[in-house]
Amino acid sequence: MNMIPDAVREFKPADYKSAVKPVWCPGCGDHSVLVSFQRAFAELGLPPEQIAIISGIGCSSRIPAYVNAYGFHGVHGRSLALASGLKVARPDLTVVVASGDGDGFSIGGNHFLHACRRNIDLTYIVMDNRIYGMTKGQPSPTTEPDWDTAIAPGGTGLSPFHPLVIALASGANFIARGFTGDVGGCAKLIIEAIRTPGFSFLQLLSPCVTFRPDQQKQWKSTVRTAVVPETDDPGRAARRLMTDDGFNVGVLYRGHREPYRPHPIADLDPARLEAEFEV
């Protein structure tokens, strides 16, 4: 038990390492996300007990158990709802939500819209590998239309979902993209996302080395730091995100919306409510 006041507690990335060994494949981008988490938390100086990492189901959603922090590995697609309830009940905690492209954009799509709209002070990190990895290779909402799979022979023929555009249109206050090939860059973006009040959405391109090795090893040479600096103008951000090819990395939009913080008005004895019923 650490009895040193937080102000003088210093943290190293290793302080956020748990004893649980990841189930991820060697080379999976999610390993880098885990390291980025640890670096970001250490740099922010967050006591492990003040962090809660909330996730759903999928490869990426296994991350809470690998971090020395409080965590909740819930059901498929509902992490944002669970995290919203937690943050409103416990505004003192740093709540980070971890998800994947299937968990976050398909089964959890509706919660994504409403989490952006509500703008609760959460950091939402989606490890996007354009594939359902845990169920062994089905197309997700961000998969290219012509990618051939057993469940969609010849490809889905469907346009990929553009999560950053959706986030902007739905009201997210911070929108960024990173690539797991650059751990330092990811850690920086995580720090920015946590520091920015309101709902922060961070898409991390996280290659799946098992089911999409050929396509995604190209990502290293495709990603580029966004040439245009971040904007707080939603109109400019919309144009930029709509025309973006999915590989511009960095903070792409940061707004000034006030976070949603419902809170108690008073702490009366419930007996005071009895007057409502007396006749």
Next chain:
Amino acid sequence: MTQPRFAPSLSIVLTGSGGAGVMTAGQTLLDAATSCGLYGLMTRSTGPQIRGGEAAAMIRLSSRPVQCPGDRFDILLALDFDNVQRFAAELPLDAGSLIIADSGAGDLPDFLKASQAATAWLPMAKLAKSVKGGRVSMVALGALARLIGLPESSIVEAVAASIGRKKPEAVASSEQAVLLGAANAPEAKAPQLSLSGAAPGARWSITGNEATGFGAIRGGVKFVGGYPITPATEILEWMAHTLPQCGGVLMQAEDELASINMVIGASFGGAPALTATAGPGLSLMIESLGLAVASETPVVVVDVMRSGPSTGIATKSEQSDLNIAVYGLHGDAPHVVTAPLSISDCLLTAQWSVHLAETLQTPVIMLSDQSIGQARAVIDKPPNLSFGTQRLTMGANAENYARYALTESGVSPMAIPGAPGGQYTADGLTHNQKGTPSSQAQDHIGQLDKRQGKLDRFDFSAHWADIEGEGELAIITWGSSAEPLREAVEAARTEGIGVKLIALRLIAPAQPELLAAALAGAKRVVIVEQSHSGQFWRYLRAHYDLPADIVPIARPGPLPIRPGEALEYIRKAARS
């Protein structure tokens, strides 16, 4: 056949089209009677229209507490006849009833003619026009008060109290309308309101949904997440303005999948949490309730049941969500299911449900229903109960903390985020005592045993059931079916039929020993419920040892089980 000897009460239904002010008038009548020291019940019935449409306010008044509708209506007061036939099945009238209708309302609809009730006509609309700002419903209430022997002044005072002293002109015109109605009350032999025995006391006027909300707040709920759904919305609406006054927060979710997960998240953070819904919403929450079981997160889900399946009849009651509440979860997922036994009992049952969820670190599904949730009763001021134990949390200086440690009670201390040294991941995956995901048989079985064991070893005896009466004939019922049976058991006693009524407040986990003790000496058991398939009867058969002689009585909604119907079940079972 002998007339049942129920406690004397007077049942009045006010009907009219939308905008006629039927509901307000009903509430005024209830308030007026309450001020005279009577108890009462008001239930509402409306057509499917969002706004307007036909409406019926059903009121039962008595000098003794009444919490379920009576067998018949003594009086039907029709402000007009628009679509009143839609209520035909809900309005039992007979030759002893009196219909009071507006002279300009046209011919008596066929079902009212067929009832053979006496009819009295009153030019309500015409009289109302003669008063500036006069309302038809006030004229009608004035005449009604005169006819049944309720002091007109009580109506005027009730109006003044509800519209407030801020609008003196409105109060004055209402008073004029009431007095005009009274002065012009038709010549008719009307059933009289018995005011003898009526005595003012410390009373509450409360709906089942309000009582549920208040019970939850008394139980310590600090977070509510919910999605609007009939007939549960009033719980959310009532808590939206009261909970923030008592240190809590309510959030409207985007759907029920979100509301259940919000409450799980808040509870994980240490806030006792609740959501309220109806059958369709409960169906959506089921997967996440399994998560609450596996992660041992306390949550309360109130299901205000309505007729199902699917959308069913959103505004009408039924006890048909028992199966999903008990069996809906996949895997072996022990949890608690409770049911309030009346409008006023929503208070105790909600508070107890929060206590059980917190103490046992498990989800509790509380099965209320539309007939008690949306009905208002005037009741004796209920006691303020307190249920000691609350959530067991990790103490300071916990060494080598294991969230899911196997303990004697099965309940293990829960670390609340913010507590140093308690870091763990709550998980829906099978896990070991530390919470680490595991696919080992030993961990799976160990945790299944833990979660089952904490329920098996808990003592539910204080509130598991309400038991009254004695006899070789026993009735087992649950939830809202209890109240008409209570009246029926009392009436049966006056006929010399001894009956023991066992009304279960705790549905799951089953309590075979407690029921066996309660059934000692019973030779025949009647099981009464409001479902089509006999869900409760089948549940009892599966989990309890019952006497061989069983009479299952299951009938679906939407019509309420009335005391006379319940008495008939008892008489029949006692005869054969």
